[in-house]
Amino acid sequence: MKKTLAQNFWSHVGPHSDPTKCWLWLATKRVNHGLAYGRFRIYNEQGTRLVYAHRFAYELLVGTIPEGLTIDHVKSRGCTSTLCVNPNHMEPVTIKVNLLRGNGQAAINARKTHCLRGHPYNEENTYRTPIGHRNCLACRRKRSNARIKT
Numbered sequence: 001m002k003k004t005l006a007q008n009f010w011s012h013v014g015p016h017s018d019p020t021k022c023w024l025w026l027a028t029k030r031v032n033h034g035l036a037y038g039r040f041r042i043y044n045e046q047g048t049r050l051v052y053a054h055r056f057a058y059e060l061l062v063g064t065i066p067e068g069l070t071i072d073h074v075k076s077r078g079c080t081s082t083l084c085v086n087p088n089h090m091e092p093v094t095i096k097v098n099l100l101r102g103n104g105q106a107a108i109n110a111r112k113t114h115c116l117r118g119h120p121y122n123e124e125n126t127y128r129t130p131i132g133h134r135n136c137l138a139c140r141r142k143r144s145n146a147r148i149k150t
Contacts, residue, residue: 005042006060009040009053009056009057009060012025012026012027012038012040012053013025013026013053013057013085014026016085016086019086019088020078020088021078021086022078022079022080022081022083022084022086022089023057023084023085023086024081024083024084024085025038025040025053025054025083025084025085027039027040027053028040028041028050029083033104035082036082036083037052037053037054037082037083038052038053038054038083038085039051039052039053040052040053040056042056052071053083053085054071054073054082054083054084054085054090055071056085057085057086057087058071058087058090058092061087062087062090065092066092068094069092069093069094070092070093070094070095070098071090071091071092071093072090072091072092072093072097072098072101073089073090074089074090074091074101075101077089077090077091109134115136115138115139116139117136117138117139119136119137119138119139121134121136124137125137125138127140
């Protein structure tokens with residue numbers, strides 16, 4: 001007897017009866033920026049295509065992922081792995097929110113509340129560049145004054 005698409009998918013997932021635990025993808029993986037994500041091959045009349053396993057699981061059990069949003073594995077929901085396909089651990093968010101929740105350099109810098117010299121990043125002391133970077137005004141003034149004196 002031939003397996004359905006869903007049966008085939010779930011046959012590649014580790015134990016998945018506990019909705020609070022990560023359900024780990026056991027088959028094909030793709031490493032993207034140092035993180036492994038499960039991949040699932042769909043066969044149909046148009047041919048074959050590879051999809052991310054966590055996105056497939058979300059759409060299978062929850063519904064369509066809204067246009068312009070990506071799926072975030074949410075640590076506060078108990079998720080500890082990008083190989084997790086448990087939709088209870090996922091949330092559709094913008095790419096910006098997903099990046100800022102992570103541990104990449106952009107997220108690390110966004111969480112900083114003070115510059116390297118200890119000045120606060122607040123409304124009065126922060127200059128934003130046209131591309132969104134923050135600069136400390138106190139340090140900027142100090143550099144400017146040092147150039148003027150020399």
